[in-house]
Amino acid sequence: MIVFPNAKINIGLNVVEKRVDGFHNIESIFYPVNQLTDVLEIIKQDGDSIKFSSSGFDIPRKEGELNLCEQAYHLIKNDFDISGVQIHLHKVIPIGAGLGGGSADAAFTLKVLNELFELDLTDQKLIEYAQKLGSDCAFFIKNKPIYAYHKGDDFEEIELDLSGYQINIEYPNIHISTAEAYRGVMVKSSNQNLKELISEPIESWKENLKNDFELSVFPNHPNIEKLKAKMYHDGAKYASMTGSGSAVFGIF
Numbered sequence: 001m002i003v004f005p006n007a008k009i010n011i012g013l014n015v016v017e018k019r020v021d022g023f024h025n026i027e028s029i030f031y032p033v034n035q036l037t038d039v040l041e042i043i044k045q046d047g048d049s050i051k052f053s054s055s056g057f058d059i060p061r062k063e064g065e066l067n068l069c070e071q072a073y074h075l076i077k078n079d080f081d082i083s084g085v086q087i088h089l090h091k092v093i094p095i096g097a098g099l100g101g102g103s104a105d106a107a108f109t110l111k112v113l114n115e116l117f118e119l120d121l122t123d124q125k126l127i128e129y130a131q132k133l134g135s136d137c138a139f140f141i142k143n144k145p146i147y148a149y150h151k152g153d154d155f156e157e158i159e160l161d162l163s164g165y166q167i168n169i170e171y172p173n174i175h176i177s178t179a180e181a182y183r184g185v186m187v188k189s190s191n192q193n194l195k196e197l198i199s200e201p202i203e204s205w206k207e208n209l210k211n212d213f214e215l216s217v218f219p220n221h222p223n224i225e226k227l228k229a230k231m232y233h234d235g236a237k238y239a240s241m242t243g244s245g246s247a248v249f250g251i252f
Contacts, residue, residue, distance in 0.1 A: 002041045005040055005108040007032075007033045007104065009031050009099070009243075010031075010098065010211060011028075011160075012028055012192070012209035012210065013027070014190040014210070016190050019151070023135075024187065025150050028147075031145050036092065036099070038090060040088075040090075042109065045085060052088075054091060056090045060095070068103070069109040072107075072110050072113070072129070073109065075132060080117065087109070094247060096175035097176075097245070098244050098245050099169070099242060103135075106134065114126060138155065145160040160198055165251050167252075176244055182216075184219070194209070206232075209238070214245075227248045
């Protein structure tokens with residue numbers, strides 16, 4: 001079975017609180033971008049082992065560390081008597097770009113395994129599995145626009161349709177680690193209501209919808225700030241860095 005895990009963008013991102021567990025609480029709008037996808041193929045194989053391979057963008061990982069797709073398989077395997085699989089992932093979504101590619105791959109793996117082995121898992125159960133893999137993963141189960149809060153893994157569905165616009169994404173070939181982005185971020189409570197702001201005309205977003213990570217990332221990576229400025233110069237209605245960077249998107 002072949003599927004196409006898609007990217008996502010953040011429209012507004014407020015880092016509002018440092019948690020006692022070391023994570024941060026955020027507020028953001030997640031929006032799926034279906035024109036930028038990885039390619040994921042999963043087929044059954046005899047036995048109960050997993051074979052993983054990849055192409056496209058190189059996937060950095062420590063020796064012995066499992067890819068998120070492999071981790072997703074083992075989560076399901078722990079609860080169900082399923083056979084082994086072969087997984088091939090062709091990476092098109094840049095890594096360390098704030099586009100959620102790895103999270104999408106993991107979530108789509110869960111969905112494929114559910115269908116391939118006829119497990120009849122509900123979306124809610126798939127979301128529970130996805131939450132164990134990473135903060136963004138659960139978003140890609142339903143893959144609809146949402147308001148995200150707490151660690152970014154609690155969701156509230158919202159009405160937002162950008163199908164009448166063109167979303168351009170530029171990757172400056174810079175890898176921003178989450179740790180780097182958070183090192184310089186200013187944690188502060190927000191008086192913004194993102195759910196209300198997102199319903200305002202898109203022309204108002206430039207002044208009202210901010211990504212807090214830009215304040216920590218731009219000083220160290222001025223080319224990313226220039227990329228955002230170029231989006232506006234080229235006529236974008238709204239432009240922003242997505243997630244903790246480094247990709248920038250423009251809505252035209």
